Amino acid sequence: MRSPRTLEVWRLGTVNYLKSLKIQDKLVSERKAHQIPDTLLSLEHPPTYTLGKRRTDHNLLIPQSELTKIGAELHYTQRGGDITFHGPHQAILYPIISLRSIGFGARNYVETLERSMIEFASMYGVKARPGNKCETGVWVGDRKIGAIGVRITSGITCHGLAFNIDPDLKYFEHIVPCGIADKEVTSLRRETDALLPSEEVIHKQLITCLANAFSYDDVVWKEDPSVILDTKDVE
Amino acid sequence: MALRLLWASRVASHLRISVAQRGFASAVLKDLKYADSHEWVKIEGNKATFGITDHAQDHLGDVVYVELPELGHSVSQGKSFGAVESVKATSDINSPVSGTVVEVNKELTESPGLVNSSPYEQGWIVKVELSDAGEAEKLMDSDKYSKFCEEEDAKH
Numbered sequence: 001m002r003s004p005r006t007l008e009v010w011r012l013g014t015v016n017y018l019k020s021l022k023i024q025d026k027l028v029s030e031r032k033a034h035q036i037p038d039t040l041l042s043l044e045h046p047p048t049y050t051l052g053k054r055r056t057d058h059n060l061l062i063p064q065s066e067l068t069k070i071g072a073e074l075h076y077t078q079r080g081g082d083i084t085f086h087g088p089h090q091a092i093l094y095p096i097i098s099l100r101s102i103g104f105g106a107r108n109y110v111e112t113l114e115r116s117m118i119e120f121a122s123m124y125g126v127k128a129r130p131g132n133k134c135e136t137g138v139w140v141g142d143r144k145i146g147a148i149g150v151r152i153t154s155g156i157t158c159h160g161l162a163f164n165i166d167p168d169l170k171y172f173e174h175i176v177p178c179g180i181a182d183k184e185v186t187s188l189r190r191e192t193d194a195l196l197p198s199e200e201v202i203h204k205q206l207i208t209c210l211a212n213a214f215s216y217d218d219v220v221w222k223e224d225p226s227v228i229l230d231t232k233d234v235e
Numbered sequence: 236m237a238l239r240l241l242w243a244s245r246v247a248s249h250l251r252i253s254v255a256q257r258g259f260a261s262a263v264l265k266d267l268k269y270a271d272s273h274e275w276v277k278i279e280g281n282k283a284t285f286g287i288t289d290h291a292q293d294h295l296g297d298v299v300y301v302e303l304p305e306l307g308h309s310v311s312q313g314k315s316f317g318a319v320e321s322v323k324a325t326s327d328i329n330s331p332v333s334g335t336v337v338e339v340n341k342e343l344t345e346s347p348g349l350v351n352s353s354p355y356e357q358g359w360i361v362k363v364e365l366s367d368a369g370e371a372e373k374l375m376d377s378d379k380y381s382k383f384c385e386e387e388d389a390k391h
Contacts, residue, residue, distance in 0.1 A: 053325045054300055081323035103390030105294020106324035136323040150324040
């Protein structure tokens with residue numbers, strides 16, 4: 001009989017990208033040292049382009065000098081995956097979880113992230129599907145609605161998924177999203193006529209889909225984000 | 236020795252085809268030593284060759300990129316020395332032994348998929364000169380590693 005598994009959830013609002021990396025680094029160390037249980041960060045970023053470990057900056061279609069003009073930052077990261085955009089009205093989840101505790105490898109983990117997003121989309125009558133080979137992510141037809149980029153160190157995950165609720169899709173025109181040309185990017189707003197509830201409700205639904213997909217017994221909703229945002233190690 | 240490895244690779248390929256989704260019985264080779272982070276190592280005198288196991292490559296998915304260390308780089312047992320990317324995930328690879336990198340498998344730059352198709356042979360990653368041959372005692376033999384994999388897979 002296995003012991004019950006708990007997921008602690010922090011809803012952080014809009015967080016600068018670099019700050020979110022520092023928060024994740026700290027949580028990964030704490031998770032590795034068994035000081036915290038599996039933890040999930042739910043947040044949004046201001047307009048930000050990010051690259052993965054392979055540094056595929058040829059997929060950024062405008063000069064880096066133009067980025068400030070459009071109000072966006074660019075960051076290089078150690079996650080998997082290609083170039084992507086994060087911005088307001090895109091729901092981001094960063095699970096900091098121990099894959100070894102559940103005997104998962106990268107493939108199972110990513111597939112479960114995909115299932116979480118597909119389940120969430122279905123709540124609004126949107127039929128999404130996982131990507132084909134080499135197209136990890138979540139698609140509605142040939143249009144990408146959810147992206148994944150993950151890093152696993154010592155069996156602990158960081159980075160995660162980004163689901164388009166209603167972001168300004170024009171930002172995606174400045175990149176070859178995820179390195180896949182000729183495929184559109186879409187959003188929940190575009191794919192459904194359903195009345196969308198508040199973003200707070202939407203984020204909670206997405207989090208719940210993830211918690212179910214990973215079979216957590218218990219979800220603890222942390223109330224005070226300043227605990228994580230204002231720690232002295234993170235500026 | 237080489238013939239047995241060839242046979243084991245064929246067994247591994249066969250297993251991959253016949254055991255699709257559940258309870259994957261990955262190939263484990265008798266002459267190698269194994270770390271609990273799923274790397275294998277072959278020790279020959281003061282030199283060691285290592286890579287990731289069949290269990291590891293199956294759990295990773297299709298490898299699209301391998302980050303190799305520099306020649307002369309020091310590696311430490313249990314510490315990360317590089318990474319692989321698969322399914323939009325970068326995963327650390329840990330060194331099963333301590334030593335100095337004397338050769339890296341440059342084939343993996345053009346053909347990272349060798350890690351999946353031939354994890355114990357053509358998909359080898361690094362060769363080192365050992366700094367502490369005694370460290371190999373801390374690793375698992377093939378029987379222990381097989382059991383370890385079964386226990387891990389039973390967790391979900």
